Amino acid sequence: MSTTQEKPMTLKSLSHKQDLLSGGHRMCSGCGAPTIVRQVLLAIDEPVVIANATGCLEVSTCLFPYTAWRVPWMHSAFENAAATASGIETMYRSLRKQGKLKKEMKFIAFGGDGGTYDIGFQALSGAMERGHQLLYICYDNGAYMNTGIQRSSATPFGADTTTQPAGSKIQGKTQRRKDLTRIMAAHNVAYAAQASPHNWKDLMTKVKKALATNGPAYMGIVAPCNRGWRTQTNDSILLSRLAVDTCYWPLYEVEGGKWTINYDPKDKKKPVTEWLKPQGRFKHLFAPGNEGLLERFQKYVDQDWESLKKLQEMSKS
């Protein structure tokens, strides 16, 4: 059981808080990422300092001479948000220890899936292993969106990207995605979780828990991208909900070795095609002859979901 006291969070009470990521930034309309960031920042009551990896979120929110950030924010490169945040957090500890800094602060690093699963994987693993007091959040839109929808190791099986395009011989991504949240849990971090912006209460509760925990924390958050997913601009909340309802993106958390599934649709679990169908990047999978690929996709989702339930069961005692 978590020891954090959860203050009641209502939309009404939240509406009185200032948005710490202001409007007017340059992210595409309907992008899931800024919605996630605003939810994260609204969840925090303490002063917070942000490190941000290069990617859509970074280039679009701080374009000189403007910034959308009302909190201290730092970007340095693509693969090193975790390392940069380690440095910031360590300076904080050093100055506090020496009595040169009084205020308490929280530290969050944001990275896209490319900056987290791929090029930033080593820096993230190192930072988590060293045990910095920081929360790393990956907003996972399943490709390198900023540079034009190239494949990442978080790209779903079968997805059409500009570097593994669906063609007459190859039907999009041939591999299944890396399961980074479990890899982070295997680092024995203090807190690891998956969240989705359609369930803001769950997402924000997790942010609070992650920041209240003693040690490093990791959160993966599904982040619909209408440019890369080839969907409607008003669909990002619907698509994040479907990702969860189909168990493609289960909501769960791992605290001190205990795995908890936060939402189990049980017999309401939807077939994954309901999530795939509205997305242009999976269109080719619905062409005649590709039924096997859809079955394979469903099999991967089912396997992961069943093994997640087992992990929950096994850690119950």
Place this chain on the structure above:
Amino acid sequence: MAVTTTKTVAVDGNTAVAEALRQLNPDVMPAYPITPSTGIMQSFTSFVSNGKVDTEVILVESEHSAMSAAIGASAAGGRVATATSSQGLALMWEMLHIASGYRLPILMALVNRALSAPLNIHGDHSDGMGMRDCGWIQLFCENAQEAYDNTIMAYRIAEHLDVRLPIAVNMDGFIISHSIESMQFIPDEEVKKFIGEYIAVDPLLDIDNPKSIGALVLPDYYMEHKRAQHEAMTKVQKVVQDVSAEFAKLFGRKYDIFETYRLEDAEVVLVALNSAAGTIKDEVDRYRDKGIKAGLLKPRLFRPFPYEEVGAALKNAKAVCVMDRADSYGGFGPMYMEIASALYPHRGPVLFNKVYGLGGRDLMPLDVDQVIDETIEVAKTGKAKMAKEYITVRN
């Protein structure tokens, strides 16, 4: 002001630099081991384990993360130091530009080592020369004493409000880092007084005045940022001279932007960095005893390079041999190119380039004699037989 009584010790270069770092007491030190700089990190972490410093060390998982963490820590608002060599520096390369672009006064002890391939762990300057265009201040040191003194002076230079740039203090791997020499340490309190309190400029941890560091800057503003960085570099030389003058007054050892050795009336001149300068000085003496007007110029401040002063110091020589312990394959050695630029307005001496000591190959007194003999010949004939040549190498 009285010169402080200092303590004479016998230590190797790494120990000397580690001692300087202990006295500087940085707030954060991210570090990753690599030969030959590892000794610095090992000594320093033992200071941490024994409560001798306030520093928080970050035992990062790579040098890329070492420099990334250094950047985060420095931007957060405090003193940061790190140490590396060769491949470690190469892995940092991307972040070196970001450290200088963000104007962060990070201190790096760079123990010079050859770059792979072929893999080699010994001293040459290919790492230091490889960071030439990264926007860092670069100081080069002949021996452990200079490495210690330059490290003590480094924060004063880098943190100067006209400057705010990262700084690398170079010494030769093994030849200096691992050789025991007699040298002098300054007492702790004197160092503390000399470096003063850190002044944070726009620290990220100033939570009440939130700042965004690391914006995307497009063609409309990028060049202004770069020019500002260039202008900061133009202020460095004076700061180096001022800080060195103050250091000399307090501690007795004099440093300038470069060192001249019997250069005033010299006709036959060698230019060399770091430890080779010690050997060359001995040989210059021997040739002077024979009545030959030999001399040496040893750059200390390599970036920014003091072109005017170096040009003026060399212009009256008849022949200058620039010794490079690094190469720019397909070009001249990197030091040669600087000296050629410095001398261009003067059309003075005949210039030529020798590449020596790569991968830690020794430069013996007899090798220096051969170079001086050739320089004498060039001075006489007014012609260099080879513009660039590798020496002490098998055919």
